[in-house]
Amino acid sequence: MKVVDFYYFSGTGNTLLIVKKMRYVFEKHDIQVNLHRIERSDPSDIDPEHTIGLGFPVAELTTYRLVWDFVKALPEAHGTPIFMVDTLGGVSGGIIGPMREIVKKKGYSPVGAKEIIMPPNIFYIQEDKVCQKKVERGLQKAGEYALDIIEGRSNWGRVPILSDIVFFISRAGLRLTKSDLNQKLLNLKINKKKCSKCGICIKLCPVGNITMTEDGYPERGYDCEYCLRCTSFCPKKAISCPINYRGKTYRAVKIRDLLQ
Ligand SMILES: Cc1cc2nc3c(=O)[nH]c(=O)nc-3n(C[C@H](O)[C@H](O)[C@H](O)COP(=O)(O)O)c2cc1C
Secondary structure, three states: OOEEEEEEOOOOOHHHHHHHHHHHHHHHOOOEEEEEEHHHOOHHHOOOOOEEEEEEEOEOOEOOHHHHHHHHOOOOOOOOEEEEEEEEOOOOOOOHHHHHHHHHHOOOEEEEEEEEEOOOOOOOOOOHHHHHHHHHHHHHHHHHHHHHHHOOOOOOOOOOOHHHHHHHHHHHHHOOOOOHHHHHHOOOEEOOOOOOOOOHHHHHOOOOOEEEOOOOOEEEOOOOOOOOHHHHHOOOOOEEOOOOHHHOOOOOOOHHHHHO
């Protein structure tokens, strides 16, 4: 393994931290790592001579549509090694097995899959100290996982039945964000009194779901992936998530790290 092209998506920074830790370990072992943001990448541009890494958060027991769309659009390969890492608050299920099937059918060689617990960024945001501890543990796991990949100890096994069931349920429309009605009910609220019209939320949204209205305020459409970037990084805390306990938000990195 000489070069890794690491494609990642991170809503609030947990996944980015993990991906960067893995890059650090790879580079210490003279493996070049190129980071690519999934929301800015064209899957057809991948280099089949490089090892492919995928990093993303768990959302609603599976992952975001933009991640699935990217993976499904990967070109055919002839044995290109591929590994994945996801970050989660605690419960996953519908990813490892189904994603392995997709990449395998396309001709990739799945060499590793790992789920790493990090602080939850939704519902109940934990105290800073608790989050810090979880991040430390997560980073340690990421380092160990990178080493496992380098030394050939990792694997991306088939996770039958349970994974398929969760995948099926999430596909079957039970996803919180899937329907228009749910998009309306869960609409992230933009508080015009707090908003300074800086437009950062528009830059942050990975799917172009926020636009600027004529009066200069952001407006959210009904195509939200619920990654919570806009909520977590709004400098004026003007965008609130209706299901976050006491309106608390979480972020693991600085805005500029996400936009790099
Ligand atoms: C909409 C949404 C759904 C989530 N669903 C799950 C879930 O099903 N299971 C879980 O363990 N964590 C879930 N989480 C928590 C995230 O997976 C976790 O905090 C992750 O590390 C966030 O990564 P990021 O900071 O890179 O976006 C969810 C978060 C969001 C915003």
